[in-house]
Amino acid sequence: MKRFLLALLLAFAGFAAWGQATEVAHPDIAVENRLKAIAHELRCLVCQNQTIADSNAPLAVDLRNQVRGMIASGKSDDEIRAYMVQRYGDFVLYKPPFNAVTAFLWVGPALLIALGFAVMFAMFRRRKALAEAAPAPDESRRREIESLLAGDEPKAGR
């Protein structure tokens, strides 16, 4: 039974490769490499958490072919990206540009870290001020502390 299942699996495994191969009949290595680089930065709008390089949605296939055509006709990477943004908006870019809408997104983490440091320093300073303001322990108290530090059990015991 196991063998049969394995055979079945292997028989169907071939289809995956076949599906890949049909996209272009004679792939040009240089074009495919550039396509790969660009397609990894572009979001597939049908399946939003995938790039158009990863997705097998029909739209992703169309867009890959579109990018192939544009590379073949000598368009630069920036021109191709601009083409996509013009049609699908900034959302299509996995690395969103810095503008009024995305400013908080880009600056937010740095602001949070700065805020964290500010709070930390304020706490340090307050702790230091409190330590300085605390009254020095008197002689009998000091002896008790020292004996405790030396490892003696407190008199009351536990």
Next chain:
Amino acid sequence: MAAQPAAGAGKTLKFAIPLAIFVGLCVFLAIGLTRDPREIPSPFIGKAAPDFTLTRLHQPEAKFTPAEMKGKVWLLNVWASWCVSCRVEHPVLNEMSRRGIVPIVGLNYKDARADATRWLDQHGNPYSLSVWDGDGKVGIDYGVYGAPETFVIDKQGVIRYKQIGPITPEVLEKKLLPLLAQLNS
């Protein structure tokens, strides 16, 4: 101790600040939950509708370009026979056509002509005409990523609104009708 009242205020603050942050976060997440991530603001609003020349669905020898609609407010509705949500939307389009609200041009997107015409025969044809975009090239130019999508185009050929997903009776009443009235006035 002298620091006692200050420490009391500090304690209230210590409690209030995280609570405020938590409430703020909840508000953000609650707003986030009500929004549909599939609805992406279209970069086309306020821009001229991209030009194209396509053949008509029912008359493959006749062409259509958006320039023919200049001077009219019209809808460009992206549909396909394989599109499930288009079936949901179709009765609303039929109703709009029956009431003669606005001319609707269909963009038959990545479909086979025979399938598309059969689908219209079955479900009714609300379109003034449909154009056939078999390879989806015009769809890409319009930033289509999921049928049905509907563009409202004004008399000057500028896109004023894009509906992503089916036009429901609610969308028709609350968004399209007021917008169309405003554009036609």
